[in-house]
Amino acid sequence: xxxxxxxxxxxxxxxxxxxxxxxxxxxxxxxxxxxxxxxxxxxxxxxxxxxxxxxxxxxxxxxxxxxxxxxxxxxxxxxxxxxxxxxxxxxxxxxxxxxxxxxxxxxxxxxxxxxxxxxxxxxxxxxxxxxxxxxxxxxxxxxxxxxxxxxxxxxxxxxxxxxxxxxxxxxxxxxxxxxxxxxxxxxxxxxxxxxxxxxxxxxxxxxxxxxxxxxxxxxxxxxxxxxxxxxxxxxxxxxxxxxxxxxxxxxxxxxxxxxxxxxxxxxxxxxxxxxxxxxxxxxxxxxxxxxxxxxxxxxxxxxxxxxxxxxxxxxxxxxxxxxxxxxxxxxxxxxxxxxxxxxxxxxxxxxxxxxxxxxxxxxxxxxxxxxxxxxxxxxxxxxxxxxxxx
Numbered sequence: 506x507x508x509x510x511x512x513x514x515x516x517x518x519x520x521x522x523x524x525x526x527x528x529x530x531x532x533x534x535x536x537x538x539x540x541x542x543x544x545x546x547x548x549x550x551x552x553x554x555x556x557x558x559x560x561x562x563x564x565x566x567x568x569x570x571x572x573x574x575x576x577x578x579x580x581x582x583x584x585x586x587x588x589x590x591x592x593x594x595x596x597x598x599x600x601x602x603x604x605x606x607x608x609x610x611x612x613x614x615x616x617x618x619x620x621x622x623x624x625x626x627x628x629x630x631x632x633x634x635x636x637x638x639x640x641x642x643x644x645x646x647x648x649x650x651x652x653x654x655x656x657x658x659x660x661x662x663x664x665x666x667x668x669x670x671x672x673x674x675x676x677x678x679x680x681x682x683x684x685x686x687x688x689x690x691x692x693x694x695x696x697x698x699x700x701x702x703x704x705x706x707x708x709x710x711x712x713x714x715x716x717x718x719x720x721x722x723x724x725x726x727x728x729x730x731x732x733x734x735x736x737x738x739x740x741x742x743x744x745x746x747x748x749x750x751x752x753x754x755x756x757x758x759x760x761x762x763x764x765x766x767x768x769x770x771x772x773x774x775x776x777x778x779x780x781x782x783x784x785x786x787x788x789x790x791x792x793x794x795x796x797x798x799x800x801x802x803x804x805x806x807x808x809x810x811x812x813x814x815x816x817x818x819x820x821x822x823x824x825x826x827x828x829x830x831x832x833x834x835x836x837x838x839x840x841x842x843x844x845x846x847x848x849x850x851x852x853x854x855x856x857x858x859x860x861x862x863x864x865x866x867x868x869x870x871x872x873x874x875x876x877x878x879x880x881x882x883x884x885x886x887x888x889x890x891x892x893x894x895x
Contacts, residue, residue, distance in 0.1 A: 584611035586690045588666075590683055594697040597673050598800035598842075604659055605668040605696040607683035622686040623658065623666045627679055628695065630734065630756060638681065639668065651676065668696075675700065675731045675799055702799035703841040704733045704741035706748045707833065710856055710881040713750060718787035721753040721794035728855065729834035730796035731755070735779075737797045738762060742779055751782055752793040759785045759792050798834035803894040805831050805839035807847050813886025819852040820889075828893035830854045835892045836861055840876055851888040856881050859890075 588609045597603035609621075622642050626635040637649040639656045648656040652670070659667040666683055678700040684693035709715055709724055716724060725732050732755040733741075742762035749770040751761045759782040763770050771780050785792070808822050823830045831839075832854045839845040840861035848869040850860045858879040862869050870877045 584613055584615055586611055586685060586687050586692045588683060588685050588692040588694045590694040590696045594699045596699050596701055597677075598701050599673060599675055599798075600800065600802040601673050602669065602671045603673055603698065605670070605681055605683070605698060607666045607668065607685075607694065607696065608664055609666055609685045609692070610664050619687050621666075624682075624684040624686065625656070625668045626682045626684070627677075628682055630680070630736070635682065670698075673700065675702070675797065678702075678734070678737070678797075699736075700797075700799045701842075702737065702797050703837050704737050704746060704795055704797050705730075705833065705837045705876070706750060706752055707794045707796050708750070714791050714793060716753065716794055717789070717791055718753050718757055718785070721792070725794055725796035725834075727832070728796055728798075729832040729838075730798040733795040733797035735760070738795055739779060750793050751780070752795040753785075754795060757784050757787055758782070759790070760795075796834060798838045800842050801835060801838045801892075803892055805835050805843070805845055805890055805892050807849060807851055807888055807890055809849065809851075809888035810886075814852070814889060815886060816852050816856055819887070820854075822889055823891035826891055826893075828891040831890040831892040833857065833859070836890055837876055840874075847890075849888050850877075850879055851890040853890060858882055858885070858887050 586609060588607065590605070590607050595603060595605055605625075620642065622640070623646075624640050625638040627638055628635055638652045639646055639648045639658065641647075641658050646658055648654070651674070655671050657669050657671075659665065659669045666685060668681065668683070670677060678698060681696045681698060682693050683696060684691065707724060707728065709720075722732050732753060734755045735758070738746075738754060738760060739762075742764065745764060746762045747764035748761055749763070749767075751759045753759055761770075761780050762778075763775075763780055764777050766773050766775050766777060782792075806828075808819075808826065810818075810822070814822060820830045830852065836845070836853060836859060840863060844863045845861045846863035847860050848862065848866070850858045852858055858881075859876055860869075861876050863874055865872050865874055
């Protein structure tokens, strides 16, 4: 009432005083009746039984007309859409084929044919950005980017929207969103694809803490690997990885895994875990790298010469055998997944000399399994580890 009266007073003040038909004295009967007339005109517009403003769309949740605060759920197509994916991760390896399950249904169920649109996207770990993988309507589908020729829908039964990825790559590891769109209804769920692999720390020949983020990405690729994610590093720590040097991860953070707390590695007072430097400047700051490699598409084998070989001779020996000199990621994967065990040191493509031990024994390094390193010798003659695609 106060707002309407004030509006009436302002309207009266704005009328031209020179108009004899509209001139109103401030305390005249007409002035006192004007707010009541305005209220009688405006109040039915604010209340009353007319329909609320309608812009062409009603959303799912609409308040009922009983005024008791309970929701009345209205669905555009008369049925609720549900999308379901497995809660446990789906595991695969490099080079394999994998199916990411996804199903949808309606409640109440209906036999009516619907023009369903299905969209698959790859998410970042923090869910802030999506990468299109595939979009499908009926039997027509389009894959995008790196997934062209590798992604397709698997619709063996009614209401199935599963995604098949062939020739799985290291970069495919991560979370995927299965989204089903039925007209204006849109529901989704997430599948976690994890590659079975191994995380290994890497330093270049120049020494410790020489890599910015982009250089770390590059050296991992050169070793047949990618920068590890936090989840991959955490899994490696859970399996026993203990490394005191900080390294880049794929999200731009710098971290390192500690199983046995000690003074140079954060101090004795800290519990075991992943130590974090947080996000660092990707161009200016320099650290090592944590690389991730998965299963091999070929085999790693060892070649030797009675007098040993230089690095260039080692590369040529692998070529003569129809192979290439192995990368660091190849050697770690062969040790992890194929049980490669060799107590003889050999050259690798980056100029380092290493050897894999699956069964520790005397004169073969420490008592734990692992890949031993001689660093990057500028001189010396050794055998060589070669890699050949199947």
